[in-house]
Amino acid sequence: MKDLAYLNKFLIKYKWRLIPGIFFVIISNIFAVLPAQVIRVAFDLVKENISIYMLFNGFDRQELVYRIFGYSLMLFGLTVLLLSLLRGLFLFFMRQTIILMSRHIEYDLKNEIYSHYQQLSMAFFRRNNTGDLMNRVTEDVSRVRMYLGPGIMYTINTVVLSVMIIFAMITVNIKLAVYCLLPLPLLVLAIYFVNSIINRRSEMIQQQLSALSSLVQETFSGIRIVKSFVREDTIRANFAAESERYKTNSMALVRVQALFFPLMVLLVGISTIITIYIGGREVMNGTITSGNIAEFIIYVNQLTFPVISLGWVTSLIQRAAASQKRINEFLHTEPEIVSNTQEQTIITGEIKFSGVSFIYPDTGIKALDNVSFTVKPGEFVAIIGKTGSGKSTIANLIMRMYDVTSGELLIDGNPIQKLNLASYRQQVGFVPQEVFLFSETIANNIAFGNSAIGSHEIQQAAKDAAVYQNIVELEQGFETMIGERGITLSGGQKQRVSIARALAKKPAILIFDDCLSAVDTKTEEEILSNLGKNMKGKTSILIAHRVSTIKNADKILVLDQGKIIEQGTHDQLIEGQGAYFELYEKQLLEEEEQN
Known part of the structure; x- marks a missing residue:
């Protein structure tokens, strides 16, 4: 308890x-x-x-x-x-x-x-x-x-x-009462014992049902892969095997339940027989009347349900205690990222990393190692590097999804931990690497971060993200329902709707985390051109793999194994003929081969 x-x-x-x-x-x-x-x-x-x-x-x-x-x-x-x-x-x-x-x-x-x-x-x-x-x-x-x-x-x-x-x-009559109640303790023990078996087997059924549901959900979520690799028969066989296990566990439970009710009726029947026999003797002795026997039979039958419910309630309490313990584990988990002030602050967009190192708490992987750079208000900064070099970690730290392990991250000269978290994030537009759209209309997805905007602003955000034309070509336009995880749209369209959602917030800081990978070069140029107009005087950070995407940035940071190995403008880095120059040459060669 x-x-x-x-x-x-x-x-x-x-x-x-x-x-x-x-x-x-x-x-x-x-x-x-x-x-x-x-x-x-x-x-x-x-x-x-x-x-x-x-x-x-x-x-x-x-x-x-x-x-x-x-x-x-x-x-x-x-x-x-x-x-x-x-x-x-x-x-x-x-x-x-x-x-x-x-x-x-x-x-x-x-x-x-x-x-x-x-x-x-x-x-x-x-x-x-x-x-x-x-x-x-x-x-x-x-x-x-x-x-x-x-x-x-x-x-x-x-x-x-x-x-x-x-x-x-x-x-x-005390004597008759004692004899009537004799089988009831046996009934309590029997019910408790049988209920324990029922609960144990019910748990097994619940676990098997979860496994069955997970298999079905995973199969339907990845139905295109299943069909592409012609694995329908294998998946069907796996489903049949899981269903067989579920049926086996269910039948085991039914067998126990089939024993439970006859046992209960038997013990209640024994109590009734005892009542009639002992009661009859007491009537002959003149201590009670025949009406008392009828009264006792009713009492015995009325006691049956409380005795049965005793075992059932005990089981309920045990299961509830186990569930509440699981709930308490999460309710007693303290958030690692907390807002230390209620003061609302308007940010201008200056970002400063000062000797920042970061280790992911759940894996122990060191993602950043003594990183230092400054982004001035209104500056367009690009970050490039190999996979796993720490680019997305920088975006997560700016969004304060995590706190730095060491060093300091300043926003407008103030430690990010001292800013009101909700107010700060409201002024930051974030386009994640893994696009997530809700099962809602396209308009509601774009307005997700700023529900107060009107339809004209939603359409303008879509135009700035170069997705307006795709949307209006749909039968219901902006009122088109997006399927689960945005399955209705193509990969590029999902990315551009995600960009429109960030632009609709009209943020002071905008972070693109490698979100242009699924769009073609022409669309990319259109988005970047619109971004230049919309984010004029506001801070933009663009994480990318393609040099062509970032060559117009005011500053480019080149990351490798969590460290900044080069920084400067596109021309400066080309002149330096370092890692950025090698990447640029390699990508140019790949483009020429494709053409």
């Missing part, structure tokens, strides 16, 4: 749903116990009236006795019906308070987890896979809700009903 203690704050928050719910549980159980006593009186009345009826055999009064007897039975029947209706009414109120409380807490908990996810740093998302993150906010929260709703409700109901019934049995 230590892990579930985290939920106490929610129970306190919704105490005015929980407290009335407990009250309704108690009231509903009072109306559950009373019918047995009414039936006991009715049984005794039947016995007495039969004797009186036989006594007046042959007399006119026999008809009167019969009529009174009939009215009395009808009255008792209506009383039992009324008590059942009242119980049902309070059961409805019970569910409307406690179950609704659990739904409210589920809503709050999901929002809290999701909000916490958004505060966590990039390193956290590199360490944890998406499936696990989703599972904790969906499956684990659902299990916790089952504890907060049905778990709490049936626990209270079980305790209250059991106390009331056992008290009522003892007040009638």
Whole structure:
């Protein structure tokens, strides 16, 4: 229960749903116990009236006795019906308070987890896979809700009903009560044992279902690759194998469940037989009436559900505790990147790296080693280098997805850690290397970073990214829905929509992380020309592999193994005949061979 203690704050928050719910549980159980006593009186009345009826055999009064007897039975029947209706009414109120409380807490908990996810740093998302993150906010929260709703409700109901019934049995006849209750501990142990097996096999089924779902999702996500390599038969065989394992586990669970219900009925039946046998002897001894036997049989059957629910609730609590422990692990994870001020700052765009080194915390790879350079406001700086040289790391540090390991990163002369994070990022336009578009309209994707812009500005951003003509040629234009991960568009179109999204923010700093690789040379020149007009007086950083893309930059940084080995303008670097010159010559030769 230590892990579930985290939920106490929610129970306190919704105490005015929980407290009335407990009250309704108690009231509903009072109306559950009373019918047995009414039936006991009715049984005794039947016995007495039969004797009186036989006594007046042959007399006119026999008809009167019969009529009174009939009215009395009808009255008792209506009383039992009324008590059942009242119980049902309070059961409805019970569910409307406690179950609704659990739904409210589920809503709050999901929002809290999701909000916490958004505060966590990039390193956290590199360490944890998406499936696990989703599972904790969906499956684990659902299990916790089952504890907060049905778990709490049936626990209270079980305790209250059991106390009331056992008290009522003892007040009638202690001996008969003890004999009636003898098989119930065995029922509790049997249910707990069988439930443990059911839970274990349910977990196996859940894991197998996750594996099956992952296989299907991966197959459909990569359906083009599957078809291209003609691997349909292999994938189908893999799916059949996973399905067979799922079926095997499911059948094992069904076999246990098939044993569970007959066992339960058997033990309840034994209790009923004991009640009739011992009760019959007590009737013959004159300690109880025949109506008490009927009353006890009803009590025994009423106790069956609390006993069954005891094992079920125990299982719910165990599963909820395990799920809440998993949830707490993430909720107690502190974000590594935090905003240290609420002050909103307007940036001009000066960026200064001073002896910056960076090691990725999750892999231990040293991406940057003592890097120093300055980007003045309005300057166009390009970064080029081999794969793995640290280009994207510079972009991530400027976006403050990570903090530097050593050295200092200054924005407008202020350490980046001292800036309001949300305000700063709002003024930076970032086009990542791996383009991600949402399953939304093209217009909404472009306006993602600046929802306040109008359609004219969205269209202008598309024109500046050289994707306007492609969009208007689509049947629904800017209202075209982009499929999952932008599958509706080509690679180049996705990159240009991503560029338009960054331009629509009208940022003070714009970072292109090798985002022109999928566009042709003509389109690239058009984008760079438009960029020159739009970003005039604003800072631009362009990470690229092609020299042709960056030759007009105000400054070019050449990276190799996390270090700046050369920097200067295109002409200066060509004159230096170093690494940049070799790369330039190599790319020129490749272009000539292609032509």
